[in-house]
Amino acid sequence: MITQPHKKPVVTTILLGIACLIACVIGIIPIYFNKFPLTTPDAGGLACAADTLAKTHQFTGYRTTTMNFAICWTKQTYPAVQYFNAILLRFIALPSWQLVPIATLLMYLGCVISMFFIGKILTKSNWYGCITAILASASPALLRPLILTPQNVYGYFLMLILLLIFSIASTKNARWWLLTIPIAGLLAFTHTLSFGIAVFVFVPWFILFFLDAWLWRIVLILLPAMAVYFNEQYHFLPVTIKEAWSLFNSSYSGYDHPLWDHPAIWGYIITALAAVGIALSTKLHYKIKSLLIMLIVVPVLLGHLSFIGIQLLPERFVPFTWIGLVIFAGIGLANIQEQLRLPKTLWVTILIVLASAQITHAVVFIKDDVDGWSARFRPHPEFIEAVQWLNTQPDKGALLGIMAVSNREISFAPLWYDGMIENYPWYNLDHKNIKNFQANSSLYKPILADPTNSEYQRIKTLFTLINTPNDPSLPTALTGYNLTYFILPKTSQAYKIWQKERSVPFDLIYENEKYIIYALK
Amino acid sequence: MKNTLSMRLNNSNKIINILLYSILGCCLISAIAIFILALTHDTTLLGDPYYEDKILAPQRALVPWLMTIISVGLALLLLIVKRLYKK
Numbered sequence: 001m002i003t004q005p006h007k008k009p010v011v012t013t014i015l016l017g018i019a020c021l022i023a024c025v026i027g028i029i030p031i032y033f034n035k036f037p038l039t040t041p042d043a044g045g046l047a048c049a050a051d052t053l054a055k056t057h058q059f060t061g062y063r064t065t066t067m068n069f070a071i072c073w074t075k076q077t078y079p080a081v082q083y084f085n086a087i088l089l090r091f092i093a094l095p096s097w098q099l100v101p102i103a104t105l106l107m108y109l110g111c112v113i114s115m116f117f118i119g120k121i122l123t124k125s126n127w128y129g130c131i132t133a134i135l136a137s138a139s140p141a142l143l144r145p146l147i148l149t150p151q152n153v154y155g156y157f158l159m160l161i162l163l164l165i166f167s168i169a170s171t172k173n174a175r176w177w178l179l180t181i182p183i184a185g186l187l188a189f190t191h192t193l194s195f196g197i198a199v200f201v202f203v204p205w206f207i208l209f210f211l212d213a214w215l216w217r218i219v220l221i222l223l224p225a226m227a228v229y230f231n232e233q234y235h236f237l238p239v240t241i242k243e244a245w246s247l248f249n250s251s252y253s254g255y256d257h258p259l260w261d262h263p264a265i266w267g268y269i270i271t272a273l274a275a276v277g278i279a280l281s282t283k284l285h286y287k288i289k290s291l292l293i294m295l296i297v298v299p300v301l302l303g304h305l306s307f308i309g310i311q312l313l314p315e316r317f318v319p320f321t322w323i324g325l326v327i328f329a330g331i332g333l334a335n336i337q338e339q340l341r342l343p344k345t346l347w348v349t350i351l352i353v354l355a356s357a358q359i360t361h362a363v364v365f366i367k368d369d370v371d372g373w374s375a376r377f378r379p380h381p382e383f384i385e386a387v388q389w390l391n392t393q394p395d396k397g398a399l400l401g402i403m404a405v406s407n408r409e410i411s412f413a414p415l416w417y418d419g420m421i422e423n424y425p426w427y428n429l430d431h432k433n434i435k436n437f438q439a440n441s442s443l444y445k446p447i448l449a450d451p452t453n454s455e456y457q458r459i460k461t462l463f464t465l466i467n468t469p470n471d472p473s474l475p476t477a478l479t480g481y482n483l484t485y486f487i488l489p490k491t492s493q494a495y496k497i498w499q500k501e502r503s504v505p506f507d508l509i510y511e512n513e514k515y516i517i518y519a520l521k
Numbered sequence: 522m523k524n525t526l527s528m529r530l531n532n533s534n535k536i537i538n539i540l541l542y543s544i545l546g547c548c549l550i551s552a553i554a555i556f557i558l559a560l561t562h563d564t565t566l567l568g569d570p571y572y573e574d575k576i577l578a579p580q581r582a583l584v585p586w587l588m589t590i591i592s593v594g595l596a597l598l599l600l601i602v603k604r605l606y607k608k
Contacts, residue, residue, distance in 0.1 A: 357552030368568025
C-alpha cells in the first residue's frame with residue numbers, strides 16, 4: 001500500500017477540511033454567477049415539487065414543459081429526491097428555492113467525504129484519502145450535475161456509499177455485503193441511471209472477479225437472472241429490461257464526442273494522473289484494481305454504444321467515469337511522490353499548482369455551464385419587455401421569438417409559439433453553422449432527412465427568413481404559417497445577416513436595447 | 522546474479538523516474554496553460570463540450586489537451602517498462 005507521509009490526525013482533518021472547503025466554494029460559485037440559487041429548470045422543478053409535497057402531502061400533478069424540461073416535477077420524476085427535500089422543508093424554515101441548492105450541495109459534500117473514506121480504505125492511507133477527496137471536490141464531472149441535474153448528485157452519492165460498502169466488505173468484513181441490498185434498493189428508487197450503471201459495474205465484477213468458486217458464480221448468475229425475470233413480471237424496480245432496451249433504441253441521442261475528447265469533461269490533470277495511477281497501482285489488490293477499472297470502462301462503453309448502432313444520451317454515461325478516474329488519479333499522485341522523493345517544499349508547491357489548475361478548470365467549466373445553460377432559461381428583461389409590448393398589440397397572431405444568450409449552441413429553433421406567448425424559445429442564432437441549413441444537429445437528423453416532411457418545410461421557411469430575408473419566395477412561404485412577428489436579438493448572427501441586407505421587406509415596429517421586432521405581415 | 526538484478530532494478534528505476542518527471546512536467550505545463558486560458562475570460566475554451574458543439578477539445582484548448590494525451594502515452598510506456606523489468 002501507499003506510504004503515508006504523515007500520521008497525524010490533525011493533518012488529515014485539515015486536508016479533508018480543505019477538500020470540503022473547495023467543494024463548498026465551488027458549489028456556491030454557480031449561485032454567484034447566476035445571481036440566483038436555482039441554476040436550471042431541473043432544480044426549479046424539484047423545488048416546486050418538494051414545496052407542493054411538503055405543504056399538501058401530495059405529489060404535484062402540474063407539469064409544464066419547456067423543451068422537455070419540467071417546470072414542476074410530477075410523481076414520476078425522482079420521487080425519492082422529492083421526499084428527501086420535502087422532509088427537509090418540514091424541518092428547515094427556508095423557501096424551497098433556497099433549500100434545494102443547499103441540499104444538493106450537502107449531497108456533493110457527501111460525495112467528497114465518501115471519496116475520502118473509499119481512498120483511505122482501499123490504500124490504508126489517510127494521505128491518499130485526502131488527495132482523492134481534494135481531486136473529487138474539483139472534478140468537473142461531479143460539478144456538472146450540481147448545476148444542471150441535482151438528481152444525479154443524489155445518484156452519485158448513493159453509488160459512492162455502495163462502493164464504500166463494497167470496499168469495506170471486500171477488504172475487511174464480509175458481513176458488510178448485507179448492507180449492499182438496502183443501499184442498492186434505495187439507489188434504484190432514487191436514480192435509475194446510477195442504479196443501472198452500478199448494476200453493470202458491481203454485479204459482473206462481483207461474479208467474475210471477486211468470487212473464487214465457480215459454484216458461487218453459477219448460483220449468483222442464476223439469482224440475478226431470476227430477479228430480472230420476476231421484475232419483468234411484477235415490476236418491483238422502476239425499470240424493466242424491456243423498457244430499458246426500448247430506451248436504448250429510442251430517438252434519444254446526445255453528444256457523442258470521440259474518446260480522446262473526454263479529458264475536457266473529466267479534467268485534464270485528473271486524466272493524466274489517473275493514467276499514472278493505472279500504470280503504477282501494482283500494489284493494489286487485483287480484485288480492487290479490477291473494480292476500479294470497471295468503474296472507468298463500463299461508463300465509457302455505455303457511452304459509445306453508437307458504434308454498434310444503439311444510442312441513449314451518451315453524455316449521460318461518460319461522466320460516471322469520474323469515480324474510477326479520481327481514485328486512480330489520487331493513486332497516481334501518491335505514487336509519483338513516493339517514487340520521485342522530491343524535496344518537501346517543491347512537492348507542496350507542485351501539489352498546490354496542480355490542484356489550483358484543476359480547480360480553475362472546474363470553475364471555468366461551471367461558468368460555461370451557467371452561461372450556456374442557466375442564462376438561457378432566464379429571459380432577458382429586455383425580451384420580457386418586448387414580449388409584453390407585443391402582447392398589447394391588437395394583432396395577436398403567431399409569434400416567433402428567438403433568444404440569443406450564449407455563443408455555441410444549436411443553430412436555430414425549429415419551432416415557434418402560436419398565440420399568447422407563455423414561454424420563449426431558447427435556441428440562439430450565433431452558431432457557426434447558421435449559414436448551413438444542414439446543421440450538424442443530431443436532434444434534427446430525422447427531420448432533415450425527409451424534405452417532404454411538414455416540419456422540414458417549417459424549419460426551412462424559418463431558416464430562409466433568418467438567412468435570406470429578401471428571398472422572393474419568403475412572403476408566400478410565411479403565409480402558410482400565420483407568422484406575424486419576428487423578434488430578433490441584437491447579439492444574434494441573424495441580426496448581423498439582416499443588417500448586411502440593404503433593405504428587408506418587413507417593417508421594424510419595436511426596438512429596445514437588446515431586441516428588435518419586425519412585423520412579418 | 523545479484524549484481525545483474527540490482528542493475529536491472531536501477532535501470533528500471535531510472536527509466537521510471539524519467540517517465541514520471543516527464544509526466545509531472547506535462548501536468549505543470551498543462552496547469553500553466555489552464556491558468557492562461559482561464560484568464561482569457563472565454564469560458565468555452567475550458568468549458569463543457571455541449572453536445573451540439575462540434576468544436577472539439579484540441580481546437581479549444583490545445584496545450585492542456587496535448588499534454589494530457591502525451592501523459593497518457595507516457596503512462597502506457599510506464600506500464601510496459603514496469604512489466605518488462607518485473608520479469
